[in-house]
Amino acid sequence: MQNLDSTVVATALPAMARDLHEDPLVMGVAITSYLVALTVFIPLSGWMADRFGAKQVFMAAIATFTTASVFCGLSQGLAEMVASRVLQGLGGAMMVPVGRLLLLRRIKKDELLTVTTWLSMPALLGPVMGPPVGGLLTDLVSWRAVFWINVPVGMLGLLLVWRIIPPLPRIIPPPPDVPGLALVGGALAALMFAFETLGRGLVPNWVALGMLGLGVVLTTLAVRHCLRVRNPALDFSLFAIPAFSVTVIAGTVFRVGASMVPFLVPLSLQLGFGASAAQSGMISFATALGAFAMKPMAQTALRWVGFRNVLVWNAVIAGLMVMACAAFRPGWPIPVIFSVLLVGGLFRSLHFTTTNTLAYADVPQPKLSAATSFYGTAQQLPGAVGVALAAAALQVSVAVAGRPAVTMADFSVGFLLGGLLMLISGPMSMRLPPEAGEGVVAGRRRS
Structure with missing residues (x-):
């Protein structure tokens, strides 16, 4: 539901801007406000799960997110939209890390990669469905429908959690x-x-x-x-664990660059190519399709290459694929653009699976709540920074060139900046020992 929401909103931004009489770039605050609220409240999620029970907090988070989605769909101005998105962020802050905690407390170390892969695959249905569904709903119904679609998803989620997930024993944590x-x-x-x-x-x-x-x-x-x-509130002693510290620091830089892509692609297709919301959604679908296709292959890649090599060299490949988007122009064949986005999504997915698994590989059980809160913050903060940085890059490029409106040349600046950040994260991962993550991957081949 969360991933569907973020990709749907990016596709619907131009229509939202027209209806609310705002600049499309200013409407980026509809994404950023949600990500900021998400990041602000995540540090509290581990304590809330321990104090009130992970299952109970998870259900309350789903209910809050769903209710806020209704308010987003009813918004009549930018201020109302931002307030509703902040409420969504509060629900989302408790939803993802607490849901992850429900799993991490029940699995063995050698099951971590498999569990992380399966945990990520349902979440990828959001990006796979988001762009085409968002485009079709925007063109055929209204941009408001992209928020209302969360209502049946949220209700189904509440029912499934209530019926299927057993409660974890409560822990009496120290005061927050x-x-x-x-x-x-x-x-x-x-x-x-x-x-x-x-x-x-x-x-x-x-x-x-x-x-x-x-x-x-x-x-x-x-x-x-x-x-x-x-x-x-944030346990910096976790940085004494090399696998955790490297994935947080290098992973944050990578995610800032990668988070610029979902913002730039739909806008560039609509404002630069003149595509409709539905058309841009179908083309943007390639990124998520590539990400989904990588998940079954991640374990094989990590077994043969190892965590450190994947983080170093995959960052280079993924960064170059984003930089390739800077060459997009209206004359390019759509199948070529689709292919570039698909391959780029594939390598970014491998990177995310690797960091999400390695971050918890050496974290002891008593530190899991603190680790999920800290890592959840480190995962979400780059999303807000990436969207703000992408919008700022467009604004600066337009101002420097003296153009009255954004063009594909301005989007090229954004893509080059995002790719460069991803490239930089590669050398930062070389601090990992060669054997990092060996206990997580069964049958790891030694070089």
Whole structure:
């Protein structure tokens, strides 16, 4: 449901902008506000799951997300849309990490890769279905229908969780780190507000720069606080685990670049090629199709090549595939564009499967709640940064060139920047030992 929502919204942005009388690039805040709220509330998810029970929190999160989807579909202005998306973010923050925690507490280490692969495959149905469904609903019904489609999905999800998933025993956790949560949440919110508004004319530049400075100060205070208290909002002691630290740091850089792609592709096809929402959705479908096709092959690739080699060299290939999108022009044959997006999605999927598995490979059971909260934040923050960075790259390119509107040349700048970030993450993964993740993959071949 979450993945369907994010890809559907990106496809529907131009129609939303027309209906709400906003600039299509400004409407990027409809994506960013959700991702910011998601990131802000994720650090609390582990404590909530321990305190109130993972199953109960999971069901409450699904209900919140579904209700917020209805509000999104009823929105009459940008402010209402942003408020509804923030409520969605609250539900989503508890949904993904808590759902992952329900599985991680029941599996053995040598089952981790298999479980992670199966856990990711249903989530990939969202991106596979999102672009074509979003385009068709937008063209045939309304952009509002892309939110209302979450209602039957959410109701079915609640029924299945209630009937099938057994409850985990509750844990009496220590009190939550309220000052740490406030500092972390304030820092993330301030930084994302600055990224979204700086140089875009939404607020005076001094306000955006002030929020950027406030975000840097709060980030510094949050890190210092979390390093000093016993049960912090974000447990930085997890960075003593090499597999966790490398996947968080290098993976964050990779995800920032990769998160620019779902934002840039539908907009470039509609604004640069003149495609309809349905047409752009069907072409964007290639990225998710490639990602879905990789999942069954991930275990074989990791068994033969190893986690470190995949993270180093796959980042290079995936980055180059995104850079290839910078060459897209209206004269390109659609099958060629489809093929480039499909291959790019395949390699990005392999990277995500690798990092999602390796992050938990060496985490002890008592640290799982803290690890899911921390890694969940590290997974979602790049999404907000990537969308804001992509929108900023378009704005800067348009301003520097002095053009009245965005063109394919401006989208090329965004694709090149995203690919470069993904390339940079490759050398960062070389700090991993060659044997990293061996206990997770059965039958790992030694080189």
